[in-house]
Amino acid sequence: MKKISMAFMAAILTxxxxxxxxxxxxxxETAQQTTAEAAVENTAASTAEEKTEEAAVExxxxxxxxxxxxxxxxTSEAVxxxxxxxADEDSxxxxxxxIEIEEEAEEETEAEEEEEYDEDTYxxxxxxxxxxxxxxxxxxxxxxxxxxxxxxDSCHDDLFEMEAGAAAEKDDFVMETLYEGGYCGACHDGDxxxxxxxxxxxxxxxxxxxxxxxxxxxxxxx
Numbered sequence: 655m656k657k658i659s660m661a662f663m664a665a666i667l668t669x670x671x672x673x674x675x676x677x678x679x680x681x682x683e684t685a686q687q688t689t690a691e692a693a694v695e696n697t698a699a700s701t702a703e704e705k706t707e708e709a710a711v712e713x714x715x716x717x718x719x720x721x722x723x724x725x726x727x728x729t730s731e732a733v734x735x736x737x738x739x740x741a742d743e744d745s746x747x748x749x750x751x752x753i754e755i756e757e758e759a760e761e762e763t764e765a766e767e768e769e770e771y772d773e774d775t776y777x778x779x780x781x782x783x784x785x786x787x788x789x790x791x792x793x794x795x796x797x798x799x800x801x802x803x804x805x806x807d808s809c810h811d812d813l814f815e816m817e818a819g820a821a822a823e824k825d826d827f828v829m830e831t832l833y834e835g836g837y838c839g840a841c842h843d844g845d846x847x848x849x850x851x852x853x854x855x856x857x858x859x860x861x862x863x864x865x866x867x868x869x870x871x872x873x874x875x876x
Contacts, residue, residue, distance in 0.1 A: 769800075776800045778818075780874065783859075783867050786822045790864030791857050813840055 771779050777795030784791040798804050810816050814837065821827045821837060832839035832850040838857075842850040859867065 771796065771800065777806060780871050781867055782818055783864050784819070784822050785864060787828060788858075789861055790859055790867075792859045792863065792867060793857070808841075813837055 773779055776799040779796060782793045782795075784793070798809075799806070814821055827837065829850065831837060832842065835843065839850045841847045844852075848856070
């Protein structure tokens with residue numbers, strides 16, 4: 655009986671030990687699983703936190719970029735507006751200047767038109783028409799004195815005698831002399847006025863021109 659009790663006690667002890675060991679193993683596994691789950695949760699939390707931080711950084715960068723773009727657009731608009739204002743001001747100034755120039759020109763023209771021709775100051779009003787050595791060459795005192803601003807002393811008596819038509823009686827009153835600087839060629843040298851070998855029709859009016867000048871002179875005399 656004593657042997658059976660001892661054996662029974664040993665079995666119970668063994669069973670208890672086995673149960674304790676199994677319980678410890680189960681507890682250890684549970685603790686490890688809990689630790690693993692906690693680690694996974696911590697990792698997920700860290701990942702979520704990192705993603706949140708990254709999203710916040712990206713949002714801040716996006717907002718900063720948007721502000722920079724807005725500032726750039728505002729600056730561009732301001733520059734364009736200033737350029738437009740400057741262009742408008744320049745255009746207005748140019749227009750005013752052009753108007754002033756036109757008004758001054760009109761005033762000068764009106765003043766010239768209002769000024770009466772004075773033969774004592776400017777010489778004979780009717781053109782002088784030379785019919786020799788060729789027919790015909792016209793000379794206007796008005797164009798040279800009143801319009802161009804020359805005085806009588808500019809031509810008389812060094813280039814031309816004061817007597818009308820006196821030059822035509824001289825043998826050297828020919829185009830070759832003008833080309834060499836004589837008579838009209840003293841001024842019509844290409845520098846002071848157009849050269850005497852250019853713009854022939856400005857002076858050489860021909861037979862028909864002479865006839866027209868004579869008719870106009872007769873009409874003015876009546």
